[in-house]
Amino acid sequence: MEKTIELINTRIRDGNARAIRADQMPDIVDELGVEGALREVDVVTTGTFGAMCSSGAFFNFGHSDPPIRMEKVWMNEVEAYAGIAAVDAYLGATQKSETQGISYGGAHVLEDLVAGNSVRLRAQSRGTDCYPRKTLEIDLTLEDMNQATMVNPRNSYQSYVAASNTSDRTLHTYMGTLLPNAGNVSYSGAGCLSPIPNDPGLRTIGSGVPIFLCGAEGMIIGEGTQASPGNGFGTLMTTGDMNDMSTDFLRAATFKGYNSTLYVGLGVPIPVLDEEVVRQTAVRDEDLKTTIADYGVSNRNRPDLREVTYAELKSGLVEMDGEEVKTSSLSSYKKALEVADELKSWVEGGRMQLALPTRRINTEKTARPMRDRARAPQVRDIMNTSLVTISEDEKIQTAAKRLLRGEINHLPVLDDTNRLVGIVTTFDIAKAVASNGKGGTVRDIMTKRVVYTSPAEAVDVATRKLEMNNISALPVVDENGKLAGILSAINLGKLFERGWKR
Amino acid sequence: MKLLVTFSRKGGKQPLIAQTVKDTGVLINVERAFIESNEGEVLIDVPDEDTEIISAAMEKAGARVKKIEDSVIRDESECVNCGACISVCPQDVLSFDETWTLCIDSSKCVLCGKCVEACPHQALSLLP
Numbered sequence: 001m002e003k004t005i006e007l008i009n010t011r012i013r014d015g016n017a018r019a020i021r022a023d024q025m026p027d028i029v030d031e032l033g034v035e036g037a038l039r040e041v042d043v044v045t046t047g048t049f050g051a052m053c054s055s056g057a058f059f060n061f062g063h064s065d066p067p068i069r070m071e072k073v074w075m076n077e078v079e080a081y082a083g084i085a086a087v088d089a090y091l092g093a094t095q096k097s098e099t100q101g102i103s104y105g106g107a108h109v110l111e112d113l114v115a116g117n118s119v120r121l122r123a124q125s126r127g128t129d130c131y132p133r134k135t136l137e138i139d140l141t142l143e144d145m146n147q148a149t150m151v152n153p154r155n156s157y158q159s160y161v162a163a164s165n166t167s168d169r170t171l172h173t174y175m176g177t178l179l180p181n182a183g184n185v186s187y188s189g190a191g192c193l194s195p196i197p198n199d200p201g202l203r204t205i206g207s208g209v210p211i212f213l214c215g216a217e218g219m220i221i222g223e224g225t226q227a228s229p230g231n232g233f234g235t236l237m238t239t240g241d242m243n244d245m246s247t248d249f250l251r252a253a254t255f256k257g258y259n260s261t262l263y264v265g266l267g268v269p270i271p272v273l274d275e276e277v278v279r280q281t282a283v284r285d286e287d288l289k290t291t292i293a294d295y296g297v298s299n300r301n302r303p304d305l306r307e308v309t310y311a312e313l314k315s316g317l318v319e320m321d322g323e324e325v326k327t328s329s330l331s332s333y334k335k336a337l338e339v340a341d342e343l344k345s346w347v348e349g350g351r352m353q354l355a356l357p358t359r360r361i362n363t364e365k366t367a368r369p370m371r372d373r374a375r376a377p378q379v380r381d382i383m384n385t386s387l388v389t390i391s392e393d394e395k396i397q398t399a400a401k402r403l404l405r406g407e408i409n410h411l412p413v414l415d416d417t418n419r420l421v422g423i424v425t426t427f428d429i430a431k432a433v434a435s436n437g438k439g440g441t442v443r444d445i446m447t448k449r450v451v452y453t454s455p456a457e458a459v460d461v462a463t464r465k466l467e468m469n470n471i472s473a474l475p476v477v478d479e480n481g482k483l484a485g486i487l488s489a490i491n492l493g494k495l496f497e498r499g500w501k502r
Numbered sequence: 503m504k505l506l507v508t509f510s511r512k513g514g515k516q517p518l519i520a521q522t523v524k525d526t527g528v529l530i531n532v533e534r535a536f537i538e539s540n541e542g543e544v545l546i547d548v549p550d551e552d553t554e555i556i557s558a559a560m561e562k563a564g565a566r567v568k569k570i571e572d573s574v575i576r577d578e579s580e581c582v583n584c585g586a587c588i589s590v591c592p593q594d595v596l597s598f599d600e601t602w603t604l605c606i607d608s609s610k611c612v613l614c615g616k617c618v619e620a621c622p623h624q625a626l627s628l629l630p
């Protein structure tokens with residue numbers, strides 16, 4: 001048996017359609033079997049409510065008299081992108097206020113507008129023959145604008161990597177507060193209630209499909225940015241009219257030490273067309289896996305600590321290294337359930353018609369990291385390896401001679417096990433001579449707290465060390481603690497002279 | 503029952519807690535203390551039935567005593583019941599009930615403030 005979308009839509013119009021929330025589908029299938037569920041259920045409603053940074057809205061403010069071509073636009077002192085037509089702008093959720101910082105961002109402006117509050121619009125222009133006005137400042141509400149169209153480049157992640165932190169300090173991240181020594185685990189997503197896990201093949205989720213977006217009837221534009229359905233991280237680009245939205249399903253938030261973001265309530269109604277749809281929507285939290293990554297490592301490729309299911313994450317405790325660790329969700333499951341319930345009432349109340357994708361999303365696609373056109377230059381590429389060193393027991397005079405002979409300004413000081421213990425510069429020697437202390441040993445005049453670099457460190461990072469410490473050379477110490485070379489401002493100069501090539 | 507005791511040492515440096523324990527014979531559990539040169543704030547835990555005796559003894563010694571019942575305050579209009587605050591609490595004060603609604607068991611709270619910082623919706627505050 002198969003059902004057409006027309007049949008389902010007719011049932012919805014007649015008020016006879018039966019909708020089921022996705023989390024209840026597994027039990028229904030257990031009870032009625034796949035065929036029975038296909039007969040009984042017309043639509044499965046999904047829902048999620050979580051932080052979706054990649055959100056924002058296009059506005060058209062209407063023309064003022066005299067007209068202005070807005071070159072720069074601020075809404076409640078949060079800058080919106082105005083590099084489009086004269087009175088259009090796009091406000092992103094994570095843009096921070098120029099006066100209040102991250103405690104009030106684009107997301108807060110969006111929430112204020114949806115709440116019915118007025119927002120101060122400020123615009124600047126250089127003035128042209130056709131648009132003479134140079135500045136404008138006015139309070140506007142949603143009603144005053146021609147359009148306020150939410151367009152979210154990336155919403156509704158299929159699943160999201162959970163976070164923990166094995167470092168020894170508390171981290172404030174976009175995954176919330178991560179306690180030191182793997183003290184907690186933070187995750188996001190509604191698991192079996194989320195849209196894409198109920199249709200990982202993206203047969204019913206795609207361009208043109210009507211959805212629930214922040215309380216409004218919105219639409220899927222297509223694949224979201226960074227979509228990677230090929231490895232389980234599909235995303236959606238969505239749109240909806242802000243005039244129909246409600247603050248019950250759209251909330252601004254600020255992650256301490258990170259940024260502002262928007263909590264978006266989103267649900268996709270999935271038409272139950274055939275047995276395949278029934279099987280997919282019968283997914284349980286136990287079947288949905290993600291990993292817990294270590295945010296204590298600040299690398300693009302964060303190491304995984306373990307694999308975990310949404311069932312474990314939602315239970316509130318997961319085991320890590322033999323210990324029970326508490327979990328926190330950033331997204332709200334309670335709100336996700338409300339989204340799916342609301343969508344169910346839209347379908348059963350005949351308020352919404354469904355549609356199949358007008359264009360399918362490519363499910364094979366995987367997102368790539370940024371292509372490194374050239375490996376960033378490392379210290380080992382430019383350091384000086386012909387080393388002139390000295391030991392800490394030698395006379396200052398010996399150090400002076402060695403500096404002169406090598407025509408250098410920095411002399412690394414080694415102990416008897418060849419470990420770096422200090423550095424002596426021509427300046428240190430001049431100082432010693434000036435104060436008549438030239439009879440002493442290198443140990444007396446060397447700088448003991450040496451700032452150093454390593455062969456694999458990026459030149460950018462080493463340069464920053466030179467600048468921050470106001471010094472002109474860095475000893476290079478390898479992973480075994482041995483002196484491998486020295487990096488001086490002269491080496492850097494050479495790098496820039498010849499231009500970095502692959 | 504938890505009590506928040508604030509005192510100043512203008513009137514000499516008597517050992518407030520030790521003295522109270524000695525006078526009342528009630529054992530006091532100190533959960534947190536900020537003590538500066540001449541003033542201090544201490545959070546103590548005492549058996550419920552002894553709350554009155556302890557309060558009276560400390561007040562007599564010049565301290566101010568406040569009973570901590572609802573130490574963490576949740577602004578229901580801001581809270582979205584995400585649960586971001588749950589795992590950062592060292593005392594298991596916060597949890598979900600079976601409807602995924604946040605529950606607060608203030609009796610265990612030590613007023614550390616971690617949950618307040620962790621809430622993305624700025625919905626939590628500590629008792630003023």
Ligand code: SF4
Nearest residue numbers: 591611612614615617
């Ligand atoms: S203040 Fe500290 S102890 Fe109290 S609920 Fe918040 S995190 Fe827990």
Ligand code: SF4
Nearest residue numbers: 581582584585587621
């Ligand atoms: S973190 Fe804030 S919004 Fe989330 S459940 Fe806790 S109090 Fe509510």
